Amino acid sequence: FSPSSSIHIIPSFLSPQTCASLITSCLQKTSFSTTSENHVNFQTPDISLLEHPDIMSEFEGSIWPNVYTEIKTLYSIPSIEDSNQPSGISGFTEFGISPYSSASGLLSFLDLFVVKYDSNFKSLSMHRDGSLISFTIPLSDGHEGGGTVFECLEDNGRVEVHGEGEWGGVDGNKVKGKVGSLIVHSGKMRHGGGEVTRGERYVLVGFVDVECEAKGLFEACKEWGRWDVLDKRLKELEAKSSGRKVSKSRRWGYNRQGGMGGIDFTYDPEVVKRSLRERLKGAEKGRRETEIMFLEENNGGLTGFGNKFNSS
Numbered sequence: 001f002s003p004s005s006s007i008h009i010i011p012s013f014l015s016p017q018t019c020a021s022l023i024t025s026c027l028q029k030t031s032f033s034t035t036s037e038n039h040v041n042f043q044t045p046d047i048s049l050l051e052h053p054d055i056m057s058e059f060e061g062s063i064w065p066n067v068y069t070e071i072k073t074l075y076s077i078p079s080i081e082d083s084n085q086p087s088g089i090s091g092f093t094e095f096g097i098s099p100y101s102s103a104s105g106l107l108s109f110l111d112l113f114v115v116k117y118d119s120n121f122k123s124l125s126m127h128r129d130g131s132l133i134s135f136t137i138p139l140s141d142g143h144e145g146g147g148t149v150f151e152c153l154e155d156n157g158r159v160e161v162h163g164e165g166e167w168g169g170v171d172g173n174k175v176k177g178k179v180g181s182l183i184v185h186s187g188k189m190r191h192g193g194g195e196v197t198r199g200e201r202y203v204l205v206g207f208v209d210v211e212c213e214a215k216g217l218f219e220a221c222k223e224w225g226r227w228d229v230l231d232k233r234l235k236e237l238e239a240k241s242s243g244r245k246v247s248k249s250r251r252w253g254y255n256r257q258g259g260m261g262g263i264d265f266t267y268d269p270e271v272v273k274r275s276l277r278e279r280l281k282g283a284e285k286g287r288r289e290t291e292i293m294f295l296e297e298n299n300g301g302l303t304g305f306g307n308k309f310n311s312s
C-alpha cells in the first residue's frame with residue numbers, strides 16, 4: 001500500500017467518557033489560544049498537552065501506548081532491537097546515548113493538542129502537517145458540519161478500517177469520524193478541518209515523528225517523499241554542529257524505565273549530519289522522482305514543525 005494515500009481508521013479507540021473528560025479537563029485548566037509557536041502557518045485555537053503536564057499525565061496512559069502500538073504496526077516501524085535492518089539501528093547508539101529501553105521503538109510526539117472549532121474558528125484550510133505521521137481523534141459530536149477533509153478521497157485515496165465498531169463513515173471527501181475513533185494518515189497527505197456550521201467541535205490531533213538520530217527517519221522520509229523533513233533536520237543539525245560536540249534534544253516518549261515523559265538526550269550533531277548527508281547522496285535519483293510528485297501535488301504549505309523540543 002502507499003503510505004501517502006491510505007487513511008487508517010481504528011474504531012472505538014478512546015471511550016466516549018475519556019473523550020468527554022479530556023474536553024472537560026482542557027476547559028477547566030486552561031483556555032484555547034492561537035498564540036502557540038507550534039503551528040506557524042496553520043494556526044488553530046488549541047491546547048497543547050505537551051505544555052500541560054497535568055492534563056497529559058491524566059490522559060497519556062489511554063492515548064500514547066495504544067497510538068504507539070497501532071502506528072508501529074500500520075507503518076512497519078522497526079523497534080530498536082529489530083537489528084535486521086540493512087545498516088542497523090545500531091547507528092542510533094553510535095550517535096549518542098539512547099534514552100530508550102530496548103523494548104521501545106522509534107516514535108515520539110512532536111505535538112499532541114486539542115483543537116476547538118466554533119463560530120469564531122469554523123474550519124481549517126487544506127494543508128500538510130510538518131510531521132511524518134499524524135492522527136486525529138474526534139472528541140465531541142454536538143455540532144453540525146465538521147469532519148476531517150482529505151483531498152485524496154476525491155482521487156486515489158482510500159480508507160482502511162482496522163477492527164470492529166462504528167467509526168462514522170465517509171461523506172464525499174470528508175471522514176466524519178465518530179467520537180473516539182482514531183484516524184491516522186501520512187502528514188504529507190493534504191487535509192483540513194471541514195466547516196462547522198453549528199455548535200462546537202473538539203478534536204485531539206497528534207504529530208508523530210520517527211527519531212532523527214536513527215536510520216528510521218531517513219527511510220521514512222525517502223519512502224514517503226518527505227525530503228522537506230530531511231532538509232529541515234539537516235539545516236537544524238548544521239546550525240547545531242558549528243563548534244559543538246554534543247547537542248541536546250527533548251522528545252516525548254518512553255524512558256529507560258518504561259515510563260512516559262519528556263526525554264532529554266545528547267548526541268554529536270556532526271556525526272549525525274555526516275551520516276544523513278551520506279544517505280542523501282546515495283538517494284539522489286529517488287529524491288528527484290519523489291520531489292516531482294511532491295511539487296505536482298503541492299498547492300499549499302506545510303504546518304510548522306511543531307518541534308520546540310529540538311531547539312537545544
Ligand SMILES: O=C(O)CCC(=O)C(=O)O
Nearest residue numbers: 136147148192193203205
Ligand atoms: O480538524 C481536523 O479534523 C484536522 C485538524 C488538523 O489537520 C490539524 O490541526 O493539523
Ligand SMILES: [Fe+2]
Nearest residue numbers: 128129134191
Ligand atoms: Fe493537520
